[in-house]
Amino acid sequence: MDFITIVASDYDSALKQARSEYGPAVRIQTRKDFFTGTSFTKKSACEISFYLVEPKTEENPCVEEPKGKEEPVLVSSSQGKVLHEMTGFLPQMVVPSQSKALLEDLLKGNDFGDAYIEEAASAVLSTDTLFSKDDFEMKILEYIIDSISIDHASFAHPPKYFVLLGPTGVGKTTTLVKIAMLYSQIVPAECQLKVAVLSLDSFRAGAFAQIETFCNDLHIDLFRCAGEGDLSLLLGQLDSYDLVLVDTMGKSPKDGELALKLKTMLSVLPKKDTAYYLAVSASHKQRDMDRYFQLLGSYTLSSIVVTKTDETENVGNILSFSKSHNLPLLFMTDGQKVPQDLHKASNELILSFLDGFSLDFRTMGTPQSTSMQ
Ligand SMILES: Nc1nc2c(ncn2[C@@H]2O[C@H](COP(=O)(O)OP(=O)(O)OP(=O)(O)O)[C@@H](O)[C@H]2O)c(=O)[nH]1
Ligand SMILES: [Mg+2]
Incomplete structure (x- = not known):
């Protein structure tokens, strides 16, 4: 005799589903109530096993008729082994x-x-x-x-000079503007930080125009400087800000001369008030991130800002990179919209990227825009 099994949230639903799929020929054999999921997503469930009787015909007049309400055999774990062989419904080992x-x-x-x-x-x-x-x-x-390690400290108390380093085109400028909006729009208003953006990116045509448009539209104070001397003169003006987001040039640090120029400029910032963050794209290979990390060896990096998570399905590369260099995660961005597409890194958000597990995490970390309320 062939047994069919159906799992539903409870016995009545399982029976209803069996009847709607197989009609009145359903004869319930066993019923097993259990829980699915883990402590995160515990749900009750019921599995029924049943067989089908042939419809009554002239050639086959002796078909068993249903006898009122059917009582399934309740399956306990001690009976499990035998019934598993019969119906194959015990947990997969x-x-x-x-x-x-x-x-x-x-x-x-x-x-x-x-x-x-x-x-x-x-x-x-x-x-x-x-x-x-x-x-x-x-x-x-x-x-x-x-x-997973999260840089909660930098999120709650960002340094006065927040320097974002990273490969060309990774999203540094866009992300800094999102971060500027986050800290300047805190609710309640008494907690808002006085935020400025400082652009050190004056080497590439159009770089300053890009950030200028953002800052004008969003009413963020913007400063620009092209060299060490400029920057030391600016420090007095920057003193009145709580948070200065420093946008660095979009050139590969393999370009030795530029890397040196950047290093010289950044050395003007007061050491105790300055922290360095690395922007990496979620679609970068871990090997590329490792190479970039080596190139920035002379900076003490505080944590990672992960950009473009909307352009990839998985984040194992980021978690592997973060773990191997002992660098926690700070923010994650998932789109070009300013300021919405910025999120504080969190376990839930990261779990929502995991694939292939029986649990469906996608709903867990449905990202809300990060806000400071
Ligand atoms: N899909 C997606 N695009 C992004 C994200 N963040 C930034 N971008 C886009 O990536 C492109 C490069 O962004 P920028 O902010 O100019 O990158 P950058 O690192 O400052 O670039 P350089 O200054 O040239 O090194 C732009 O088209 C952004 O709109 C993101 O989270 N998701
Ligand atoms: Mg840029």
Whole structure:
């Protein structure tokens, strides 16, 4: 006899679904009530197993008729093994010999790097424990959550001089303007910071015009300087601001002369009030981010601003990079709209990018624009 199983939120829904799909031929055999998900998303569920009787015909007049209300056999865990063979509805188990391949599939599918995967494997895998697939995934998720580090301190108390460094075209200028709006629009107004943008990017045609348009439209004070001397003269005026967002030039730091010029200018800023942040695009390969990190070796970076998360599906590359250099995450941007497309990095937001797990995280981190209220 063939058994069919249906899982629904409760017994009545499962029965209704069986009847609507298979009509009156449904004969319930077993019922099992259980919970799905994990502590994050625990939900009750009911699984029924049933078989179908043939319709009554002239050739087959002895078909079993339904006898009033059917009472399914309740399945308990001790009966599980036998019934599993019959209907295959017990939780899927992960055999230790397959667990490494499963972990690699999940993490590679999310763009995690090899070193991260190796570390996760040694932390999560065990040779002698049999896990249900849900518990196994949960262990991997716990590892991922533990490996996420967020720069809450810079978010709550940004430094007076916030310098954003990063490769050409990564979104530095756009992101700085979003950050300027965030801190100048805090609710209540007494907590708003007096914010200015300082552009050191006077080497590329159109660079200043771009930031000037943004700042004019959004009423943000803008300063520009082209050299060390200019900057030391400006410091007096900048003194009255709580937060000065420093936009750096969009040239590769491989260009030695420009890199040196930038370094010389930045050295004018008061050390104790200055912090450096690295902008990386979520679609960059981890190798490219590592290379950029090496090139900026002479700066002590505080944390990472991740741009363009709307242009990729996965963020394992970012988490691997963040972990390997011990650099926490600060902001994430997901579009060109100023100021909306800026979000404080958070575990929930990062989990919402994970793919391939049984749990659906996409709804967890539906990003709201970051605001300071
Ligand atoms: N899709 C998407 N585009 C973005 C995001 N942030 C910035 N951009 C776009 O990326 C392009 C480059 O942005 P910029 O802010 O000029 O980048 P930059 O790093 O200052 O560039 P350079 O000064 O040339 O090094 C622009 O078209 C932005 O609108 C984002 O989060 N998502
Ligand atoms: Mg720029």
